[in-house]
Amino acid sequence: MMFRRKMDTAWGVLVGGLCALAVGCGDGTTEPDDAPDNAPLTMTEAVALFEGMRAILQDTTPRIIHASEDSLVVACPLGGQARRTVMFVDESVADTLRLAWDFTAAPAGCQFSSGGLQFTADGAPEVRERGAFVLAGFFEFSIEGSVTGRLDWQLDDRSGSCDIDMVLSGEPDLSGTEPSVAAVLSGTLCGHEAEVEVEGVPGPAG
Secondary structure, eight states, X not given: OHHHHHHHHHHHHHHHHHHHHSSOSTTOOOOOTXXXXXXXXXXXXXXXXXXXXXXXXXXXXXXXXXXXXXXXXXXXXXXXXXXXXXXXXXXXXXXXXXXXXXXXXXXXXXXXXXXXXXEEEEEEEEEEEEEEXXXXXXXXXXXXXXXXXXXXXXXXXXXXXXXXXXXXXXXXXXXXXXXXXXXXXXXXXXXXXXXXXXXXXXXXXX
16 A cells, blocks of 8 residues: 555656646646747837838839839838838928928838848838928928838747837037938837937938
């Protein structure tokens, strides 16, 4: 009887150990929510995705796949495509002049490299950038606008969605030998509070 009791105890320990290693077995454990294939983008990755998509949005020499009256379908750098619309409008009221732009991009399997990372992006439904240079009289000059939208992304074996809600603001920078524009986009980017310095603002300074 003593031998049987010891064998039963040893068998229970062995089964318990195997149970701890397996998924299931009673209450068991489940795949953690932060598993690598579900991990959201880090701040660095989110900025890389945003800057890569914005470069496609503003590319002035894209490879055009199809053109219509109101949009272009352009090839993405590493495969896939994006449907783009571009609009510029000049508005003048009294002594205030607004030079406005309105861009959209709806990527479809759009592949590109940014910040040393390779992304695939799809629009959900698109990314939109709106902005304006505002000149009031001869001395007051500012930039205003926004970038909004949502992207579905893939990066290596991870995937997810990125909501974009950024505000554009800036002013002229006269400190250098040539005038330039100092502007930032700030707001929510893929769940992060972000601030991105802007290069390549459309319009007179772009």
